[in-house]
Amino acid sequence: MTSTPVHIREEPADAAPHAPTGGGPGRPAGRRIRDWLTAFAFTVPALVLFGALVLLPILFALYASLFNWGGFNMPSDFTGLGNFTKLIKDPVFLGDLWRGFLLIAFSIVVQLPFALAMAVMLNQKLRGRAVYRMLFFAPYVLSEVITGVLFSMIFAPDEGLADRLLGKIGLDGVGGLWFADPHTVLPTLFLVMTWKYFGFHMMLYLAGLQGIPPELHEAARIDGAGAWQRFRHITLPLLGPTVRISVFLAVIGAIQLFDLVWIITAGGPDHASETLAISMFQYGFKRYQVGYGMAISVAIFLISLAFALLYQRFVMRRDTEGALTTMRGAAR
Amino acid sequence: MRPLGDTSLTRRRFLAASAAGLGAAALSACGSSDDGKGSGSTTIEWWNITTTQPAKKIWAARAREFEAKNPGVKVKIVTLENEAYKSKMTALTASGKLPDIYHTWGGGVLEQQIDAGLVEDLTSKIAPWSGGFVPASVSAYQFESKTYAVPFDIGAVGFWYNKALFTRAGITTPPTTWAGYLDAVKKLKAAGITPIGLAGKEKWPGMYYWAYLAMRTAGLDAMRKAADSKDFTGPGFVQAGEHLKDLVGLQPFQTGFLGAGYSTPGGQAASVGNGKAAMELMGQWAPSVEASSGKGLGKNLGFFSFPTVDGGAGKLTEVFGGGGGHAVRKGAPQAAVDFLKFFADTEFDKKLVKETGLIPVVKAAGTALVDPNLKAVSTAINESTGFQLYLDQAYAPAVGQEINDSVAALMGGTKSPEAVAKSITQVAKSQ
Numbered sequence: 001m002t003s004t005p006v007h008i009r010e011e012p013a014d015a016a017p018h019a020p021t022g023g024g025p026g027r028p029a030g031r032r033i034r035d036w037l038t039a040f041a042f043t044v045p046a047l048v049l050f051g052a053l054v055l056l057p058i059l060f061a062l063y064a065s066l067f068n069w070g071g072f073n074m075p076s077d078f079t080g081l082g083n084f085t086k087l088i089k090d091p092v093f094l095g096d097l098w099r100g101f102l103l104i105a106f107s108i109v110v111q112l113p114f115a116l117a118m119a120v121m122l123n124q125k126l127r128g129r130a131v132y133r134m135l136f137f138a139p140y141v142l143s144e145v146i147t148g149v150l151f152s153m154i155f156a157p158d159e160g161l162a163d164r165l166l167g168k169i170g171l172d173g174v175g176g177l178w179f180a181d182p183h184t185v186l187p188t189l190f191l192v193m194t195w196k197y198f199g200f201h202m203m204l205y206l207a208g209l210q211g212i213p214p215e216l217h218e219a220a221r222i223d224g225a226g227a228w229q230r231f232r233h234i235t236l237p238l239l240g241p242t243v244r245i246s247v248f249l250a251v252i253g254a255i256q257l258f259d260l261v262w263i264i265t266a267g268g269p270d271h272a273s274e275t276l277a278i279s280m281f282q283y284g285f286k287r288y289q290v291g292y293g294m295a296i297s298v299a300i301f302l303i304s305l306a307f308a309l310l311y312q313r314f315v316m317r318r319d320t321e322g323a324l325t326t327m328r329g330a331a332r
Numbered sequence: 333m334r335p336l337g338d339t340s341l342t343r344r345r346f347l348a349a350s351a352a353g354l355g356a357a358a359l360s361a362c363g364s365s366d367d368g369k370g371s372g373s374t375t376i377e378w379w380n381i382t383t384t385q386p387a388k389k390i391w392a393a394r395a396r397e398f399e400a401k402n403p404g405v406k407v408k409i410v411t412l413e414n415e416a417y418k419s420k421m422t423a424l425t426a427s428g429k430l431p432d433i434y435h436t437w438g439g440g441v442l443e444q445q446i447d448a449g450l451v452e453d454l455t456s457k458i459a460p461w462s463g464g465f466v467p468a469s470v471s472a473y474q475f476e477s478k479t480y481a482v483p484f485d486i487g488a489v490g491f492w493y494n495k496a497l498f499t500r501a502g503i504t505t506p507p508t509t510w511a512g513y514l515d516a517v518k519k520l521k522a523a524g525i526t527p528i529g530l531a532g533k534e535k536w537p538g539m540y541y542w543a544y545l546a547m548r549t550a551g552l553d554a555m556r557k558a559a560d561s562k563d564f565t566g567p568g569f570v571q572a573g574e575h576l577k578d579l580v581g582l583q584p585f586q587t588g589f590l591g592a593g594y595s596t597p598g599g600q601a602a603s604v605g606n607g608k609a610a611m612e613l614m615g616q617w618a619p620s621v622e623a624s625s626g627k628g629l630g631k632n633l634g635f636f637s638f639p640t641v642d643g644g645a646g647k648l649t650e651v652f653g654g655g656g657g658h659a660v661r662k663g664a665p666q667a668a669v670d671f672l673k674f675f676a677d678t679e680f681d682k683k684l685v686k687e688t689g690l691i692p693v694v695k696a697a698g699t700a701l702v703d704p705n706l707k708a709v710s711t712a713i714n715e716s717t718g719f720q721l722y723l724d725q726a727y728a729p730a731v732g733q734e735i736n737d738s739v740a741a742l743m744g745g746t747k748s749p750e751a752v753a754k755s756i757t758q759v760a761k762s763q
Contacts, residue, residue: 068762071422156598157588180532180591182744268533269590270744287730 058301064294071290083295093296096276099186100255103275106190107250112243115198119205120231133206137199144196148263151192155179179265182272189261189273196260197253201246208242209235241319248311255304276300375406376668379434380658381417387688398674405667425450432664433671436481436657438472439725445659446480452660455479457669464678468719469693473657481657482672483693484684488653488713489540489638492604492618492705493611496632497525501610506636508648510548510575513639517584520610527582529609531600532590532743535736536724540613541579542739542752543723544638544652545572551645552718559727562760565753568645573742573749575641580743585609590744595625602626613638615653616691616709635708650718654725655693727760734759 065083067075087093118136122129139147154161155178162178178188212235220230236243258277261267267274267282274282276296284293378395382388388411395407410431412420417435424430430450436442445451455478462470465483473481493506498516501523507513520527531537546555550568558564586592586603593599601618603609605626612618622628640648658675660668674680676693682700684690691710692698698714701707713719724732738755741747747755 152591152593153597157591159598177588177591180588182590185591265591266533268535268740270741270746282733287733288728289730 061294061297061301064291065298067291068289069291069294070288071284075291077291079291083292084299086292087295087299092271092274092279093276093299095271096274096279099274100257100276102186103190103193103254103257104251107193107254108247110190111194111198112201112246112250114194115201115246116205116239116243118198119202119209120235122202123206123209133203137203139196140199140203142196144259145263147192147196148260152179152264155188179273180269182269185265185269185273189264192264193257193260197250201250204242204246204249205239208239212238241316244316244319248308248316251307251311252304255300255307276303373404373406374665374667375408376432376665376671377408377410378658378671379410379412379417379421379431381412381414381435381656383411383413387684390683390687394675394680395671398671401674402667402670405671407671430659430661432661432668433658434661436473436659437654437721437725438481438657439654439721440727441725442473442480442659443475446475450662451480452662452664452669453478453480454482454660454669454672458482458673461673461676464694464696465676466693466695466714468651468653468713468716469655470657471719472654472721472725473659481659482676483655483657484675484681485657485690486653486655486693486713487616487691488651488709488716489544489613489615490651490709490712491611491613491636491638492622493634493636494604494607494609494629494632495634497607497610498634501525506634507639508637509639510545510641514578514582517579517582521582521584526586526603526609527584527611528586529592529600529603529612530585530589530743531592531594532585532740533592534594535740537594537600537612537614538743539723539736539739540652541576542572542735542742543720544613545575545641547650547652547720548572548638548641548646549575549644552650552720554645555720559760562757562763564756564760565750569753569756570749571641571644573752576739576742577749580745595621597625599625605629607632616706619705620689633705635705635712637712647717649712649716650720651712651716652720652722653713654722728763730763731756731760 064075066078066080068077068079068082069075122133122136126132155163157163157177157180160178163176176184179185216234216238217230220234225233256277257275258281261273261275261278262281265273267278277300280293280296280300282293283289283296287293380391382391392409395409399405399407421430421434421441425445425448428448428450430445442451458479462479462482466486468488469483469486470479473479473483491506497520498506501516501520503516503519507516517527546569549571550558550566554566554568558566558569586609589600592603595601600609600612601614601621602625604612604618605622605628607627607629614621619628619633622633637648638652640646658672660672678694678696681690681692681694681697685692685697685700689703689706691706691713692701695714698710701710720726723735726732727735734756738747738752742749742752
């Protein structure tokens with residue numbers, strides 16, 4: 001990641017190839033056909049794979065979600081939208097949506113500002129800042145399963161590191177059941193998620209920060225702008241595209257959250273930490289109510305799709321204008 | 333262009349060839365064996381899930397012995413890991429072609445295969461030698477008084493308790509009634525001891541309480557009828573939930589039990605094995621798991637049956653558990669049944685008991701059992717007057733999971749006993 005999304009808009013408009021290279025108007029027709037054939041030969045395998053591994057499963061999930069299906073043979077017991085009407089009355093599913101919303105809100109209000117603050121700090125001239133950057137990024141590299149096992153031990157009630165440490169510094173009553181209490185499981189889980197993922201967002205911001213020309217800060221300083229003013233009026237606006245991307249990734253990540261929760265709580269106690277993906281897994285692979293599980297997967301797909309489209313249309317419009325249609329900046 | 337087309341073609345050819353190879357290998361793996369009959373030699377395919385040593389070695393050696401005694405018969409062993417086996421078998425069941433001899437847990441899955449006409453009725457074929465089996469060990473494979481599999485393993489669930497902690501709390505004999513059990517829990521609490529270890533995160537250990545209470549209040553017949561009529565709202569099932577609620581109300585479990593795993597560090601088995609909790613309701617594997625995830629209790633470990641409930645239909649001698657057996661594909665060669673007979677031989681069962689830690693399924697092999705813990709379970713099974721298979725194997729997966737889920741909610745205080753019975757019925761009816 002040497003370049004940043006900031007540069008996307010700086011590309012000249014006509015730099016992007018609209019057709020396979022070399023297909024200019026002055027070329028002979030035979031050459032052009034051969035070029036198209038080449039493009040065809042290169043894209044068809046990818047399209048076939050995309051169709052077989054992405055499009056077909058999506059279409060099949062849509063189809064199977066209309067059946068009461070156990071997962072073996074072909075679906076035959078057609079229920080129409082039965083699975084979906086059941087879904088919108090299912091307290092666990094509605095709870096999943098609420099918990100998903102909470103996680104997203106937490107991410108945007110707490111995790112991302114924290115990551116940004118760390119990035120700004122580590123962007124200064126600081127002794128050993130490479131070490132800090134590496135340390136803060138390290139949790140992101142760790143596998144979800146190891147993180148899960150590690151934190152179930154740290155937050156084990158009474159005997160875990162967290163409760164022991166709190167006891168040692170005289171805060172006996174502060175610690176609690178953590179993952180084992182329906183009321184505290186979500187905040188505790190969020191703590192772990194922040195620990196695990198803030199380093200990734202910090203890295204995104206750091207990359208973005210390095211793309212901001214230092215001259216701007218110098219000029220502002222000469223004009224007498226304070227640190228906060230410079231952050232507010234130079235850093236933040238120029239970091240806009242990076243922030244928008246990072247919010248996007250955080251939201252999609254929260255919608256699809258599975259492995260960490262599965263390892264730590266399996267969605268419990270009593271569904272208090274269950275996510276959409278966990279409900280889907282439970283119905284699909286534990287209960288073998290595959291049709292119903294498919295209905296949940298379709299719901300996840302629609303939520304993600306709606307969010308992605310609306311977000312790109314309204315929030316990332318300026319960042320992606322042209323880029324999505326002509327792949328401008330993809331080479332950078 | 334030319335070279336590009338050529339390489340892609342050869343690559344495609346290569347891919348096609350290897351795909352065909354894989355397909356052929358997969359097909360031959362599930363291939364049948366009766367084609368060997370004509371040439372005077374028979375191959376029987378035997379699918380099992382015995383992946384651990386020394387059992388795997390002993391089982392293979394038994395097959396070789398059988399081949400030596402029956403010239404012309406070959407036993408082809410296919411060993412799969414538990415979960416892989418389950419998914420492979422569901423696919424094979426759907427395709428209608430099962431292996432000659434295959435592992436089964438009995439219950440709902442076996443019944444499905446029988447209903448599809450894929451399983452040999454062994455009742456008369458094994459009649460001459462099946463009298464020696466412990467009755468409870470065969471019951472999971474019996475439907476409408478016909479037997480469809482031969483057992484090799486059996487186990488049961490009961491309370492494993494810490495004798496020293498019970499004595500410290502002033503409990504001299506293990507309780508035999510639910511009222512007495514609740515008293516014992518109160519006494520343990522009064523003595524400052526956590527009465528029960530429970531893995532709330534994993535749900536199935538909590539389900540054991542509800543299942544046993546339903547056996548004691550509603551009774552085995554009512555449980556069978558409920559499975560058939562898909563109606564679990566009878567008074568016995570609601571009472572089971574109420575009795576469980578009484579127990580949960582005493583707060584008998586270890587701190588943070590809702591987040592505890594079973595065999596994880598600090599989980600259910602460790603809390604009992606380290607002497608932090610006084611007892612757990614668990615299957616015959618409990619002593620070894622207590623010893624591996626905790627210190628183990630050694631001589632302090634005791635076993636007692638799940639108590640009866642006053643006015644309930646169930647008896648103290650009705651046990652909850654499960655085991656393993658071998659079923660035979662419909663139309664499999666006679667050698668398959670002969671092999672099962674050879675495998676169920678008393679001396680060989682003794683060997684399995686001694687070397688692989690199984691509980692004997694052949695009555696006469698009981699003398700080989702020396703471990704006092706396993707002996708206690710074996711005695712409970714041998715003297716049992718009724719047997720209920722693990723609910724997740726007896727019922728469809730969705731129903732089993734709903735029972736686990738609802739009972740967990742009951743223990744967490746968010747579902748009433750009536751709501752538990754209602755949810756289970758709802759899921760059962762939707763199947």
